[in-house]
Amino acid sequence: MQKNLKNDYYDAINHDWLKQAKIPEDRSQIGSFVEMDIKLEKLLKDTINGWYKYSKTLPNDPLIHEYVKYYSMLLDDQKRAELGWEPVKKYLNTLEKISSFKELFSKGRDFWIQYGALPLSIDIFEDFVDNTKRIIWISNPEISILPSKETYQNQEASKLIEAWKKMVNDLLLSYGKTQTQSEKLINQAIEFDQLYKDYLLSSVEWANYVALYNLKDISEIKKISHKFDIPKILNDFVKRDVSNASVINSNFFANFDKIFSDENFEGYKALMFIKNLLGTTSMLSEEIRIKANEFKKVLYSIDRSRSLEDYAFDMTNVFFGMPLGMYYANEFFGKKAKQDVEHMVANMIQIYKNRLHQNTWLSQTTIQKAITKLSSIEVMVGFPEVIRPYYTNFKVKTYEQGGTLFENASNFNKIIAEYKISLYLKDEDRRFWGMSPATINAYYNPNKNQIVFPAAILAWPFYQLDRVSSANYGGIGAVIAHEISHGFDNNGAQFDEKGSLNNWWTDSDRKEFELRTKKAIELFDGKETEFGKVNGKLTVSENIADLGGFECALEAAKLESDFDAKSFFESWATIWRSKYKEGAAKRLLETDVHSPTKIRANVVLSNSELFAQTYDIQPEDKMYLDPKKRVKIW
Template sequence: MKRYFTVRGGAGDVSKPDLNAKPQDNLYLAVNSEWLSKAEIPADKTSAGVNSELDQKIEDRVMKDFADIAAGKEKMPEIKDFDKAVILYKIAKDFAKRDAEKANPIQKDLQKLISLNNFNDFKQKAADLFMGPYALPFVFDVDADMKNTDVNVLHFGGPSTFLPDTTTYQTADAKQLLDTLQDQSINLLTMSGIGKSEARVYVESALAFDQKLAKVVKSTEEWSDYAAIYNPVTYADFIKKFKSFDMADFMDSILPVKPDRIIVMEPRFLNHAEELLNEGNFAEIKGWMLVKYINSVAKLLSQDFREAAFPFGQAVTGTPQLPSQIKQAYRLANGAFDEVVGIFYGQKYFGAKAKKDVEDMIQRMLKVYEERINANKWLSAETKKKAVIKLKALVLKIGYPDKIEEIFDLLQVDPKKSLYENEAAMSTVRTKYMLNKLTKPVDRSVWLMPGNLNNACYDPQRNDLTFPAGILQAPFYDINQSRGANYGGIGATIGHEVSHAFDNSGAKFDEHGNMNNWWTDKDFAEFNKRVGQMVDIFDGLQYGPAKINGKQVVGENIADLAGLACVVQTGENDGADLKDLFENYARSWMQKQRPEAIKTEVQTDVHAPQPTRVNIPVQCQNAFYDVFNVKPTDGMWLDPEERITIW
């Protein structure tokens, strides 16, 4: 039964400023309205705010470094593979060459798709296409086995649709977005040398196949149930699902070893595979692959192609302007060699003193988290014991990695070749590297995020926490700002990531990262009851032009709630100013977004929009009511029995 809350999210609309707002009525607006009233979103951005400003600060720093190194003004760093990133940057920023090349770099690969004559031809060439820069109408990946995380296994799923999410197809915007994509794709194919009438047929076929895919692939809400991707199927049973497409031959061609079983991430897609992959759908499959291909590679060609490939993305995000050429050059280099660039950033901009201080904060919070688990009134002693074991087994990754993953040694950049040729070659290397992991144990030292990223994460299959150097700076963290402000910023982030080990997905994995039920039935039933409360308190919450799907964002909201509860208690123990803590927590989620970007985010992101992540977690903290003297008549009041506690 759904719960109805007295007031959720405070009084007022967090998408609009209110200069008269008080913390007692709406903490987010009280802290951020002055900024909201003056903030302007840059023309090449979808939003402005604390996170986007920090992202820009990091990018500006490293863009200048790249420019100086490329020009010989700064010495090449003694970091393995960094020179490759600089070479790629130089190739990408040479728009005189890119403009002169026009569509020439892609002609050979484009012809591979155009020359497909029939379904039998597609079957014979599918393995070669999979290893190249193309999207096929199915996906393979290699990752740790959820029930034995020391070994890698093969995963299978469906491809992404043209629109951001399956739910987008049911919105009023769907037709306009698809019309924009259709016009853009016809234009790009025509610019590539295909006749306009032929291009139109390809695109219409592609859209027809995309509609079929949209009915069977997972929505973002479904993907948010992380454990639900684990559906082991024997090799024989998997192969039986494909009658028209020779999947056994395809897998023999691409895999280094024959697997005993496949982890099916999307059982519904597998059950409909034969309906999708057959002779009757060949024209649609071919058109779909062409549209996917041309829209993905256009950004690697001339400025004319970049501009021609912009309208659909603009319609989805509302961004008025393409990023500059020099920004694109940096982003391509950073994207290809992200870990290498992250190590450079961490070594140059992240200090040992700050790292030691952050480690101290994490250890204090882990101690408080253990205290909170042991003091929990609804967990049995048995489940508490296992939760503490998992907590103590957490591995910390702070700043940047000590070693570079092998893939970056394997990637090569040839200054004599075009940007597209280099990117296509690297794509093949990455695919081979991914598939070859089937013959190797899981490398637990691999970082999921580069050092220059403003973000953090928890990996349930490694039971580790990653805090890149990029996020370990103001306003989240500054060794010179108050302890309360640091707790409200990076402290809340630390608590959030620790809490992912115990959210609705993380709770299904043990201290080794294996999917393993370590709960009593009674405890897990009570846990799920509280998870349901988190779904209800966010479900249908209005933010700008969209309403939040409580189920889709519940894991992140649990982490926000539990993380804030932990950091508030740690702050109290540490004598921190809780007013500073709550205000910097609100400030750290400050954001202004374009309406189109809000719609897309709500459809595709497992995180609730940033402004909505402030008031509800705060409303559930008893200390907030004491610090700001909140009364039952105030907008931020939530009745005590409606304040949710999970960890």
């Protein structure tokens, strides 16, 4: 065992689990996060099914009542089968009748919101430089067949396109198209997609999200197209004159008129029709839903679609996940756990400050600015104080009232879209969360300088009240410190204590930080996995957060009277245990900003001086990393 620990710590600690764990047929992976999710899902489904079967047990919460109405509509596979494609025929026919880009652009905001059919994507999001207001962001629409630019460059791309073609053909025939009509639509769509893919941003470009901010005056935006009045579209969208917008993907917009030329209209229309058709399938019959999952199964190596009950749970949570999460937190989240985690967060922030005071590569000017940012972090644990107001407008129209799943979903999406648009040039309540409390995750928001820890992640193996504190520090403690570290990764470090894009570094400190960031890239780049190599540039922000968070959590653990280094390291390795199906692993290597879990566990451990001392790691051991190559940023 000792020899194995020194060569592959992750495999040695997780040996029995890795041998026995099986990936569920309807999932693409299994691991600590997924196991927790399965357990949480069972608890919530048992609760919901109790409400569904015995209405007298429903809590006195109008949103939960709407949840159960929508859930029951999804469970009614007989009614869904009876309706077939009928609920979406009018919707899709309207799209088919459009004959030109000119007509498409003239349709107006309600049509654009409902169909997402514009050749540009419009969103309302924080102004990075002034986070007290939200501005328009425009980018290329998310209409590509494959999920990323990297997937197109994969040698399996043609096989994946063929799987997509087969699925779409089956659905088009089911919809009522002839084989000839289906083939024509598919070929037109693929022809446009082959042109369009060249203008996609890479995953690395998306990961460097600060560089996506590109504020342009409306006069510059007008120059994007000589054919279409984009400023007018933006004005119509927010119902007021727009003075500027952030333009993501300059290369796409530099070629806008070329991509959306009249000769490309039929290809674009075919792809839009298919994309909109696919977008409706989860709200139709079980037969249609399962047919529409075939491409996803190939893409991520999933063996079967989700069961009817699981599907109903997933789809209801698309709209009602936050109200359900609030119920979960109020019923199942203990006050003691909240206090314990808040104590750990306070400790971790103080440790970070102490480490900054001892920092040898930063100037005092930058150190003081960093400490100011740390002191300003808003910490949110368990559940939000309030949720967004639009949930109260979600009123389910049941089958008995003449409603359909598609009609309800369309109404809910319009309510959400109108709410987002209403925030144009305004600030949003900082107390709102971007995650339900019933989520196995945590996040740092650079635009608000907030860290959020939902109630559901505060469970084993991340956290347990009655175990040695070092194990909790190696689990939830490392997660807490990881999220704090995101405020100081290659992206987060560019935002100030208020969450606005503002350079608070001296020039020399910034250069040194960039050199250390480069070393972090090199530490992970090219690391081999079963399904391909790690891209150090893609994963650098998460790797910086892992490296800094681990060291900070370890230092905090040392302050406790029951400190045990091995318990800390074992807990760290345990939280990252995972198994992936081939397709999922390949897609993650192409697009995920996180390194594969085994790499996260072992590389960070190899970078630790105390780990090397604890296990007497020598140069001949595979877990050994030359001290000169260790990366220390935070």
